[in-house]
Amino acid sequence: MSEQDILNPKHMPHDPEKATLEGKNKFMGFWFFLGGETVLFASLFGTYLALNDSTNGGSSSEELFGLELVFIMTMLLLTSSLTSVYAMYHMKNHAFKKMQIWLGITVALGLGFLGCEIYEFYHYIHGEHFTMRSSAFGSAFYTLVGFHGGHVVFGLLWIIALMIRNARRGLNLYNAPKFYLASLYWHFIDVVWVFIFTVVYLMGVL
Amino acid sequence: MSTMVATNKKGLGATLWDYLTTVDHKKIAIMYLIAGGFFFIIGGLEALAIRWQLVQPMNDFVSSGFYNELITMHGTTMIFLAAMPLIFAFMNAVVPLQIGARDVAFPFLNSLGFWLFLFGGIMLNVGWFTGGAADAGWTAYAPLSTTSIGEGVDYYVLGLQISGAGTLIGGINFLVTIVNMRAPGMTYMRMPLFTWTAFVASALILFAFPALTVGLFLMMFDRLFGAGFFDPAMGGNSVIWQHLFWIFGHPEVYILALPGFGIFSEIISTFSKKRLFGYTAMVFATVLIGFLGFMVWAHHMFTVGMGPAANSIFAVATMAIAVPTGIKIFNWLFTLWGGSIQINTPMLWALGFIPTFTLGGMTGVMVAAASADFQYHDTYFVVAHFHYVIVGGVVFALFAGTHYWWPKMFGTVLDDKLGKLTFWLFFIGFHLTFFIQHFLGLMGMPRRYWVYMENQGLDLGNMISTIGAFLMGLGTIVLLINIIKTSVKNEKVSGDPWDARTLEWAIPSPPPFYNFKQLPLVRGLDPLWVEKTEGRKGMTPAEPLTDIHMPNNSFLPFVMSLGLFIAGFGFIYQKHDLSWLIVLFIGMGITLGCMLVRSVKDDLGYHVHKEDLKKEAEE
Numbered sequence: 001m002s003e004q005d006i007l008n009p010k011h012m013p014h015d016p017e018k019a020t021l022e023g024k025n026k027f028m029g030f031w032f033f034l035g036g037e038t039v040l041f042a043s044l045f046g047t048y049l050a051l052n053d054s055t056n057g058g059s060s061s062e063e064l065f066g067l068e069l070v071f072i073m074t075m076l077l078l079t080s081s082l083t084s085v086y087a088m089y090h091m092k093n094h095a096f097k098k099m100q101i102w103l104g105i106t107v108a109l110g111l112g113f114l115g116c117e118i119y120e121f122y123h124y125i126h127g128e129h130f131t132m133r134s135s136a137f138g139s140a141f142y143t144l145v146g147f148h149g150g151h152v153v154f155g156l157l158w159i160i161a162l163m164i165r166n167a168r169r170g171l172n173l174y175n176a177p178k179f180y181l182a183s184l185y186w187h188f189i190d191v192v193w194v195f196i197f198t199v200v201y202l203m204g205v206l
Numbered sequence: 207m208s209t210m211v212a213t214n215k216k217g218l219g220a221t222l223w224d225y226l227t228t229v230d231h232k233k234i235a236i237m238y239l240i241a242g243g244f245f246f247i248i249g250g251l252e253a254l255a256i257r258w259q260l261v262q263p264m265n266d267f268v269s270s271g272f273y274n275e276l277i278t279m280h281g282t283t284m285i286f287l288a289a290m291p292l293i294f295a296f297m298n299a300v301v302p303l304q305i306g307a308r309d310v311a312f313p314f315l316n317s318l319g320f321w322l323f324l325f326g327g328i329m330l331n332v333g334w335f336t337g338g339a340a341d342a343g344w345t346a347y348a349p350l351s352t353t354s355i356g357e358g359v360d361y362y363v364l365g366l367q368i369s370g371a372g373t374l375i376g377g378i379n380f381l382v383t384i385v386n387m388r389a390p391g392m393t394y395m396r397m398p399l400f401t402w403t404a405f406v407a408s409a410l411i412l413f414a415f416p417a418l419t420v421g422l423f424l425m426m427f428d429r430l431f432g433a434g435f436f437d438p439a440m441g442g443n444s445v446i447w448q449h450l451f452w453i454f455g456h457p458e459v460y461i462l463a464l465p466g467f468g469i470f471s472e473i474i475s476t477f478s479k480k481r482l483f484g485y486t487a488m489v490f491a492t493v494l495i496g497f498l499g500f501m502v503w504a505h506h507m508f509t510v511g512m513g514p515a516a517n518s519i520f521a522v523a524t525m526a527i528a529v530p531t532g533i534k535i536f537n538w539l540f541t542l543w544g545g546s547i548q549i550n551t552p553m554l555w556a557l558g559f560i561p562t563f564t565l566g567g568m569t570g571v572m573v574a575a576a577s578a579d580f581q582y583h584d585t586y587f588v589v590a591h592f593h594y595v596i597v598g599g600v601v602f603a604l605f606a607g608t609h610y611w612w613p614k615m616f617g618t619v620l621d622d623k624l625g626k627l628t629f630w631l632f633f634i635g636f637h638l639t640f641f642i643q644h645f646l647g648l649m650g651m652p653r654r655y656w657v658y659m660e661n662q663g664l665d666l667g668n669m670i671s672t673i674g675a676f677l678m679g680l681g682t683i684v685l686l687i688n689i690i691k692t693s694v695k696n697e698k699v700s701g702d703p704w705d706a707r708t709l710e711w712a713i714p715s716p717p718p719f720y721n722f723k724q725l726p727l728v729r730g731l732d733p734l735w736v737e738k739t740e741g742r743k744g745m746t747p748a749e750p751l752t753d754i755h756m757p758n759n760s761f762l763p764f765v766m767s768l769g770l771f772i773a774g775f776g777f778i779y780q781k782h783d784l785s786w787l788i789v790l791f792i793g794m795g796i797t798l799g800c801m802l803v804r805s806v807k808d809d810l811g812y813h814v815h816k817e818d819l820k821k822e823a824e825e
């Protein structure tokens with residue numbers, strides 16, 4: 001396929017993200033990458049489960065966590081996953097403007113989530129004096145949830161960069177895989193959060 | 207953009223720039239070979255220093271602290287900076303050719319993986335110059351590692367983190383390459399065994415390395431940011447490190463060993479002039495070993511106190527691996543059986559490998575018996591075991607592969623006489639060094655002690671062991687001489703000097719940068735051999751001559767890795783002085799900035815035009 005066919009395709013196929021060999025490679029490589037990420041988070045969860053009672057006399061999960069804020073955060077992130085699905089739906093129909101709008105909503109929801117998380121950490125650190133150095137539980141909590149938060153930050157920066165970069169030129173066979181992977185990444189982050197919500201917060205207060 | 211013949215006459219600066227920016231898997235292979243070879247020599251010198259310290263009782267060649275640094279850096283260097291990259295060298299040089307591809311799936315990431323490995327490797331060794339390298343063993347058990355003073359262990363953590371990221375990227379790259387880039391007709395069950403083992407090893411990398419990544423992060427947080435994962439005083443638990451390390455660590459030994467098996471499968475089949483016996487069983491055994499490799503990590507922790515139930519389960523699972531391994535041994539023997547065997551250097555290594563590795567497997571089953579392992583654990587018996595499998599299975603394979611694929615990589619054949627000399631020196635030296643260590647271990651000599659006392663029955667054994675080590679050093683020197691001699695003589699060979707069977711031998715040595723002018727049509731296992739038996743000289747093309755798409759070179763991978771390297775110093779030294787955080791931010795800024803550039807700048811590669819290809823053919 002020539003450069004022109006990729007950057008200015010005369011005809012957009014239904015799966016623009018997998019229309020080129022490069023797109024196919026990226027698609028598959030990213031799934032493999034997510035497999036590795038799964039092991040990464042599994043290791044972090046395992047560590048957390050081993051240490052979540054090791055409060056060293058400090059704050060415990062029952063004392064710290066409340067479900068209200070976490071519920072809002074969960075709703076924000078779950079909804080953002082849905083909106084990114086809408087975005088991909090429009091991508092497959094080659095409706096670039098609509099895709100950008102839904103991606104924009106996804107980013108807004110993600111930022112909302114991030115704001116809540118920052119507030120939560122700030123509250124624990126300054127209100128409860130619960131830090132990474134308080135206890136092994138503290139270390140495990142901030143590492144697991146922080147790793148997820150770091151993924152959220154990266155995902156947001158990624159989506160924003162793609163939106164700005166392609167704002168003017170629209171969709172083509174070169175950037176479609178990029179959008180698609182970013183949305184896959186976003187779903188993965190969401191799935192991890194579901195586990196964090198269950199293992200860290202629900203099991204933590206019950 | 208199609209500069210075809212320009213590669214020949216270039217100045218030193220241009221060549222250097224070419225390698226710094228290359229995304230060509232063949233050049234990346236050469237860089238892996240050189241860098242891995244360099245670290246192999248460093249690790250070897252460390253080994254010789256260890257053996258020289260142990261040559262006689264109560265020796266004082268090195269201090270106890272320095273000894274700890276030597277054993278730590280020897281193990282770490284050999285596994286992560288020598289064996290891994292050398293395996294990657296051959297995977298890069300050979301796998302795309304064996305499946306009939308023009309490059310790997312992600313050439314840019316391929317180069318990034320290499321530079322991450324190299325900068326990580328340098329980082330690991332910086333400790334030597336800043337007051338002491340890592341000294342907590344290559345396994346870095348907490349609390350030894352978390353309480354080790356100085357920055358040595360910090361360099362270990364950061365260095366492995368950076369090079370580990372490179373390895374992970376490499377693993378993903380080969381998985382996708384093998385799934386998506388095979389030539390027409392190259393079905394899974396026609397893939398050469400080396401490609402199969404590279405495939406399974408890559409899958410192991412993908413699922414094993416993240417556990418190490420997490421372990422290293424936790425250790426970094428403990429050492430540098432005051433966390434308490436492994437610190438009982440904060441409620442932490444040091445056994446978590448051991449689990450994470452070995453969940454990575456046991457698969458790691460198979461990440462190394464499986465491609466080694468692959469190399470020997472190619473060599474034994476080629477020089478027996480027979481297709482590999484039991485190909486299907488070999489593939490099956492490879493996959494099974496890869497799978498079981500994840501089930502056995504706790505056999506390194508029998509004495510930690512997991513209880514009899516856990517110990518038994520892990521003991522049985524461990525012993526089960528001996529079954530697929532045995533299948534492989536017999537298949538190699540049956541391939542030899544009745545073949546018209548040609549004994550040259552690569553074949554000698556293969557023949558030496560079979561009994562050596564079998565011995566290592568047998569001691570493996572011995573140490574896998576959990577109750578008996580209470581005796582063996584942390585003695586020289588274990589040292590003997592793992593050197594029999596790693597040197598016998600991996601290092602032998604790397605030597606064999608070097609002699610076997612040298613013509614494909616460089617277009618010249620290494621001298622066979624010198625090659626055989628290398629083999630005999632190394633082979634005899636190896637068994638002198640390590641066979642006796644079984645008995646030293648059984649007599650109670652613990653590993654990692656810097657001295658032993660006189661007249662406890664250990665003197666002679668240690669002396670012999672040290673002599674053997676120097677013979678191995680000699681063998682390696684002969685290889686270096688061989689390389690220099692061969693390169694100076696520079697006698698070019700044909701594309702197929704061994705009368706071999708697989709696709710890489712169907713194209714010139716060294717191959718043109720686009721590998722295959724026309725993608726080949728694969729019509730069976732050992733595709734080149736299939737064509738030869740039907741009287742054809744080369745492969746039948748699967749496509750007409752068309753333009754070839756090639757990726758652009760890029761300097762970004764180098765800079766990205768450099769950024770992480772710089773950031774590493776910031777991470778380490780901010781523990782003394784927070785102003786080092788600036789260095790951290792600068793380094794991370796460089797890396798993230800490069801990632802952004804990579805994301806927003808279009809990079810579609812270029813085309814080699816078919817007119818140029820035709821012209822080249824006429825020249």
Ligand code: HEM
Pocket residue numbers: 345459460462463505506524525527528531566567568569570571572573574575579582583584588591592595596599600
């Ligand atoms: C039949 C197959 C094998 C079995 C049953 C086996 C079993 C074991 C066991 C039980 C141990 C722990 C001994 C102890 O620390 O007390 C061990 C150590 C080790 N094995 Fe194996 N092994 C096998 C093959 C391999 C292979 C193929 C490799 C590498 C290519 C390997 C590399 C190692 C290493 C590096 C250690 C020691 C790590 C350390 O403590 O520093 N093994 N093996």
Ligand SMILES: [Cu+2]
Pocket residue numbers: 455456459502503505506
């Ligand atoms: Cu093991």
